[in-house]
Amino acid sequence: MQFGIFAVSDITQDPTTGYTPSEAERIDASVKIAVKAEEVGLDVFAMGEHHNAPFFSSSPVTLLAHIAALTHRIILSTSTTLITTNDPVRIAEEYAMAQHLAKGRLDITLGRGNTVPVYPWFGKDIRQGLPLALENYNLLHRLWSEDVVDWEGTFRTPLQGFTSTPRPLDDVAPFVWHGSIRTPEIAEQAAYYGNGFFANNLFAPNGHFKPLVDFYRKRFAHYGHGTEEQAIVGLGGQAFIAHRSQDAFDAYRPYFNSAPVYDHSISLEQWAEASPLSVGSPQQIIDKTLEFRDVFGDYQRQLWLMDHAGLPLGMVLDQLELLGSEVVPVLRKEMAARRSPGAADAPTHESLVRAKYGDAEPRQPRPNANRGDNVTGTSPYQDSDPERPANYPVLL
Amino acid sequence: MSTTTQNLTDTPDEPRRIVIVNAGTSDPSSSRMLADRIAQKTIDQLRAQGIPASVRLIDLGPLAGEIAHAIVSGFPQGALLDAVHQLAAADGVIVATPVYKAGMSGLLKSFVDVLDNDLLIAKPLVLSATAGTARHALVIDDQLRSLFAFMRSLTTPTSVFAAPEDWADPALLGRIERAANELSAMIATGISAAITGKVWDKYQHSFGSNARPDGAAAEFNFDTDLMRLATGGSSVAAHS
Numbered sequence: 001m002q003f004g005i006f007a008v009s010d011i012t013q014d015p016t017t018g019y020t021p022s023e024a025e026r027i028d029a030s031v032k033i034a035v036k037a038e039e040v041g042l043d044v045f046a047m048g049e050h051h052n053a054p055f056f057s058s059s060p061v062t063l064l065a066h067i068a069a070l071t072h073r074i075i076l077s078t079s080t081t082l083i084t085t086n087d088p089v090r091i092a093e094e095y096a097m098a099q100h101l102a103k104g105r106l107d108i109t110l111g112r113g114n115t116v117p118v119y120p121w122f123g124k125d126i127r128q129g130l131p132l133a134l135e136n137y138n139l140l141h142r143l144w145s146e147d148v149v150d151w152e153g154t155f156r157t158p159l160q161g162f163t164s165t166p167r168p169l170d171d172v173a174p175f176v177w178h179g180s181i182r183t184p185e186i187a188e189q190a191a192y193y194g195n196g197f198f199a200n201n202l203f204a205p206n207g208h209f210k211p212l213v214d215f216y217r218k219r220f221a222h223y224g225h226g227t228e229e230q231a232i233v234g235l236g237g238q239a240f241i242a243h244r245s246q247d248a249f250d251a252y253r254p255y256f257n258s259a260p261v262y263d264h265s266i267s268l269e270q271w272a273e274a275s276p277l278s279v280g281s282p283q284q285i286i287d288k289t290l291e292f293r294d295v296f297g298d299y300q301r302q303l304w305l306m307d308h309a310g311l312p313l314g315m316v317l318d319q320l321e322l323l324g325s326e327v328v329p330v331l332r333k334e335m336a337a338r339r340s341p342g343a344a345d346a347p348t349h350e351s352l353v354r355a356k357y358g359d360a361e362p363r364q365p366r367p368n369a370n371r372g373d374n375v376t377g378t379s380p381y382q383d384s385d386p387e388r389p390a391n392y393p394v395l396l
Numbered sequence: 397m398s399t400t401t402q403n404l405t406d407t408p409d410e411p412r413r414i415v416i417v418n419a420g421t422s423d424p425s426s427s428r429m430l431a432d433r434i435a436q437k438t439i440d441q442l443r444a445q446g447i448p449a450s451v452r453l454i455d456l457g458p459l460a461g462e463i464a465h466a467i468v469s470g471f472p473q474g475a476l477l478d479a480v481h482q483l484a485a486a487d488g489v490i491v492a493t494p495v496y497k498a499g500m501s502g503l504l505k506s507f508v509d510v511l512d513n514d515l516l517i518a519k520p521l522v523l524s525a526t527a528g529t530a531r532h533a534l535v536i537d538d539q540l541r542s543l544f545a546f547m548r549s550l551t552t553p554t555s556v557f558a559a560p561e562d563w564a565d566p567a568l569l570g571r572i573e574r575a576a577n578e579l580s581a582m583i584a585t586g587i588s589a590a591i592t593g594k595v596w597d598k599y600q601h602s603f604g605s606n607a608r609p610d611g612a613a614a615e616f617n618f619d620t621d622l623m624r625l626a627t628g629g630s631s632v633a634a635h636s
Contacts, residue, residue, distance in 0.1 A: 130622060131621075131622060131625055134622065134625040134626050135625055138625070138628055138629075141628075152630075153630065182602065182603055182604070183603065184603045184616065185622045185623060185625075185626045186626070188618075188623060188626040188627065189626040189627065192626060192627040192628065193628075204470075204471055205471050205473055208471065208604075211603070211604045212603060212604065215603075215616070263465065263468040263469035263470075264468075265464060265465050265468045265469070266465055266469075274473065
């Protein structure tokens with residue numbers, strides 16, 4: 001099972017000091033946080049995508065590529081990549097590129113995004129958000145699994161004989177998680193392709209996302225990818241940790257009080273009781289996270305929101321220390337002890353390569369010589385199947 | 397978890413469940429009194445046809461805090477969620493509200509605001525209201541009828557309004573009996589199940605709605621353009 005952190009890149013005034021970090025400071029801080037996450041033994045660092053202030057992360061893939069160069073072990077992911085307003089062709093190209101640079105330590109979580117004006121800013125219509133997400137992923141899947149793609153859809157200009165370069169590392173696409181909090185069509189798509197399903201597990205009552213996760217598990221099995229318990233489930237969550245429970249509540253309270261994402265008609269204590277928000281001692285965080293497993297079944301990835309709401313960098317790094325030294329090691333042990341033997345392992349590039357090739361050498365696509373036009377012939381790659389030629393438009 | 401699928405023909409001996417939603421907050425509440433009388437007449441008429449029935453009461457006053465939290469958080473919880481489940485399982489509903497400031501009680505509107513859009517589809521429902529003056533008599537038809545039309549409820553043709561002078565007028569009892577007759581007829585004929593049994597999929601539903609809490613994958617409608625698109629289908633074909 002993988003443990004890590006995810007963030008949304010908000011730049012928020014620290015309510016205890018009145019200090020608002022600059023974009024430059026926050027971007028640097030995010031890099032430090034990612035490096036620290038690896039240092040303290042976490043498995044995943046994920047960053048979201050936003051195209052509106054006060055968020056800085058318009059290009060998570062750029063940030064992740066940089067972090068990849070500074071780290072050696074941690075898996076880099078997104079929370080989320082907007083599958084609606086981004087061109088799926090650009091997603092295919094950019095994340096394959098970053099996957100190469102990260103030597104496979106990169107996967108991707110797809111989401112729709114909920115900021116209404118972002119859609120028109122990118123020439124899209126939020127009322128078409130769901131069909132956009134579904135169609136765009138269908139194309140992304142093909143771009144990563146087929147060398148040469150002919151494609152026609154509703155939302156994007158058609159493709160004839162298009163090759164997304166570079167081909168994914170070892171010709172194995174980055175693992176895809178589909179993030180959703182309420183949409184069965186997204187869970188269905190994740191199940192159909194045998195991809196992962198991620199529920200952010202935030203800002204809602206305990207267990208609120210269980211019906212959707214159960215639906216995904218059932219459909220994963222329906223499509224023959226394995227049993228329901230072999231489905232690949234990721235959960236979010238949020239943690240604020242101190243050695244003494246009351247210290248955690250006292251330190252977190254001013255940040256909670258000024259965070260706009262909570263319903264402030266109930267108290268921090270009520271939120272911590274009734275929702276997946278974990279505040280307290282390491283043991284309390286451990287107990288609460290083990291309850292996630294009781295509710296959702298064995299799952300593959302747990303990410304916590306730790307860096308948000310104006311928490312200063314020093315405090316976030318201290319939180320990561322506690323998470324990495326006192327919470328996650330116990331959770332690894334306890335989760336493993338409770339784990340059903342039938343539950344799937346968390347997917348990694350290595351496991352996907354093994355699943356595709358066994359002990360054989362992975363495919364390394366090598367292009368044919370440049371013919372000057374790059375669009376004639378069956379495929380740009382020497383080892384492509386000549387039985388599957390690309391189809392080009394008829395010239396009249 | 398309460399059962400919510402209405403299938404009256406399959407369970408002829410189950411007592412029919414009538415649920416009162418009372419937005420009156422005084423004790424005694426005249427809205428409650430009006431709803432009780434409609435409920436009692438409905439039960440009498442059902443029993444006269446050999447159909448057992450029971451009444452449950454949802455008083456909104458004690459739920460006021462939960463309703464306010466649910467408006468802000470988006471998630472009904474606790475006793476409010478129990479009330480939602482009771483409504484989902486109801487065979488007939490009687491709504492009673494006092495008139496405040498020339499309108500329905502805000503508590504009632506807030507309660508309806510946090511219900512799933514499909515919770516009351518084809519549910520037989522009597523609208524009733526009390527007011528300090530007969531000049532508010534149109535509140536039911538102006539406000540409640542349109543609200544429950546949005547909810548796709550089967551409101552009875554007769555609604556019951558009571559101003560102070562009506563409590564001394566035998567005509568009020570006549571209207572109560574007429575509304576109760578209409579409600580009991582709808583319940584007895586099983587029209588709700590006849591409608592939802594055939595075309596439930598044709599209404600808009602959100603995943604995890606309390607209208608059919610157990611219906612996640614089993615009853616789910618996969619025969620849609622979006623589901624075809626989710627499973628690799630082409631939106632070009634789906635839209636042509």
